[in-house]
Amino acid sequence: MPGPADVARPDYYHKVVDCQWACPAHTNVPEYLRLIAQGRYTESYLLNRESNVFPGILGRTCDRPCEPACRRGRVDGTPVAICRLKRVAADLRDDITEYLPKAPSIRNGKRIALIGAGPSSLTVANDLLPMGYEVVIYEQHPRAGGLMRFNIPSFRLPEQVLDDETNYIIDMGAEVHYNTKVESLKGLLDDGFDAVYVGSGAPKGKELDIPGRWDDAAKSHIHIGIEWLGSVHFGHIDTIAPRVLIIGVGNTAMDCCRTSRRLGGVDTTVVARRSRPYFKASPWELEDAEEETIHIVENHAPKRFVIENGKLVGMEFEQLVWSEKDGKQVSTVTATVILPCDEVILAIGQDNAFPWIERDIGITFDKWGMPVVDKVTMESTRAGVFFGGDAAWGPQNIIWAVEHGHQAAISIHQHCEGRPVTDRPPQGMHLESTKMGMHAWAYSNDFNPSPRAKMQHAELVERFSKLGLEVELGFTAEQTATEVERCLNCDIETHFASKLCIECDACVDVCPVSCLTITPNVESEFDLRTTLSAPALNLAQPLYVSESLPQTKRVMVKDEDICLHCGLCAERCPTAAWDMAKFALVIPYASAMDAPVAVNP
């Protein structure tokens, strides 16, 4: 028989907070949105920083796993603009330097080497420096930030934002060796570090080895996307010919095409093998590119580079039609077509490359040349050597890199303390009633029917005339005030005390979205799902099943799927069996490994 639900376990209520559950770093989204609503931008920023370390950067560039998960999307079709509200907190914060953790003047005697100064390495440094660790970072480029600096164009991420947030960490006392490429891991290990963290990213753009690629006339007009973006960043490239083809349709392709458009590629076309639903780029990045008059061509597979009279004049493509066969997508070529161009940028993915890691030092690599890394501890097959970010399992995104950094920091601390790295600190939770009086709650419980706020963009003419001009202008004060109220406060949990229930049905009757049912319990959860006030067909969302109710021994069942957290059940409950209790997940970090479990609404 299903239930009773164990709500004292952090996982139960955590899963109800869809955004937080979906975020790799488990950022406490509803709480930081409420802080924004109250104008407490600094507090909101600091709460963000605890888990995601780079709120200003992520508020502009995050892949936003939280937004597709957002309950609001299931309620009225569009999620809360979580990511851009994060930017609001970052943009409007006060000087936060005094609130940042400080490294103690007396170190703990452990030295850690971090390879690369990208988001994952910096997160490790952020977590370990305040604990007294000596952190040494090796960065091949002259500045910190890694991919965030060299591959994300400044019209999406202004340099100042990046500098601020990387400096917060480096200024805690990291020893950074810029322009220093690590040539041998063995050499580094011989230097006597207590642990080494490899956060070197996936720096090698994929090649497209088709006829004409290496033709002397063509090759200087064919670029690898991430290298080209890097060259633009350093000022080595500041112009491009008018007709440009971008091969690939991921987020790097989007950065390439939009940069190309600004450097003179007035006729820039993105060419994809698949159709739009299969594009890897985020929908909003595709929209932004199309707004900048970028053409996107679907279902074209590159066949060869066309060279005439010693000059690259175009690319030949096979036009594809996709169909499903045995559950797999297969393509059929219907025709070939030549798209004229002057330059080509390849943005079809990235590979890892570890030529600098010796294969005889105890680090096992798999058949694809990737290190074997433990998914939980981030440890390689050699004790004390950890991997994270894109270096661990290939290209993911910034927020995953941050989470890898947090987990690796815990492992490094365990390793240095002589404890098994597999000993993971547990998550904890706080649960606290938000009742402030008769039908008064410590959160704004009314439903705001406004549509999602639309980001204002700089004028196209301005954008194209100035490469570094940030396109997104940020939300206005009015937009912010409305958008934060769209949040359904999923962390304010409907907390039920079975023993107080008199089964008057008041909560069942008042629930606007038919979440609640009092029913005899049945054998299987599936049967229960079909017999509720409204069928609970979203199997990804849990059913709350209470203990037996005192009077009839039936159970209270709640379908968590589209609960608005409006609190009407609790307002209509005569015995306070329902309460609206604020759930706060306590996430363990290297510096705070003992997570308390407190359930006391």
Add this chain to the structure above:
Amino acid sequence: MTSIAKPPIRHPGLKTNSLGLTPRDYEGVMSTLCAGCGHDSVTAALVQSMWELAIPPHRAAKMSGIGCSSKTTAYFMKQSHGFNSVHGRMPSVASGANAANRALTYIGVSGDGDSLSIGLGQLCHAIRRNVRMLYVIENNGVYGLTKGQFSASADIGSTSKKGDANVQPPIDPVLLALTLGATFVARGFSGDKAQLIPILKAGLSHNGLALVDVISPCVTFNDHEGSTKSYAFTREHEVEIAAADFVPLRREITIPASDTTVQVVQMHDGSTVRFRRLEDGYDPTNRDLAYAHVRACQARGEMATGLLFIDENGADMHAVAKTVDTPLAELPFETLCPGQTALQALMEKYR
């Protein structure tokens, strides 16, 4: 009372009825009753019943008097007609409205104060006339709006919140209705919608006055230990005598011939009520038997619930008065009021 109105968002899986409406389209404004009031559950049961019967909201009229129960007509079918009458006078206003427009569905909501004290005479005569309406008495045994004095339906020995026991005998609307010749008598409990909704639906389809006494606990003044109309007491002492399933006209029904525990009563509009007899020998079409059963239950300290009596052959007010089929409200003025000459001719007959 709640701090906010119910958000206009509904579950995407909610079904629609034949009018394309969801149950939420049958709701009214937010209730201002106490949290946990049984009346709100009755309102929810009414919403569900009207929705299931696909009654067009603009073809219904909600009638009520004064009291907590009478407020509830505002809490459902906000697009329907309604009349909030003087205390206890809902039956006459409903009779008048029904006389003028027999085509509407009438839903009267009243309480034990409104119908068994100040309006008792009115109730009796509406039953006598067999006005075609659903007459719901939300019965909680206390005057809630005036802070919990015993009402006319309070049982002997039932205690007030402060502990004083009631000494006067109660008026039982079910027994009263049976003696007055009511053609549809039922009792439900606000905490048991599975039983209440089919009764309400059958009542709405009944050709005459359908009296439904609903035990509807007052959470504020009458839900304590010692009360005989609390949630807990009602759950312990209610005995369902005849469970009714209402089968609307549209759905074909087949009953195995051998199933002697099921008795089918045909409603005038072609729909049916199926009784599952839970007690041996109970016949819901036998008035004397019904009366005896309810009395016997009472003597045992039990509360008989279910659709207790039904007589679908009774003549309603319009049949007795031999009014025309067309609602008076729709008759052309010349027909409705034929003028001085016609009046004089009529008067001549009585000279």
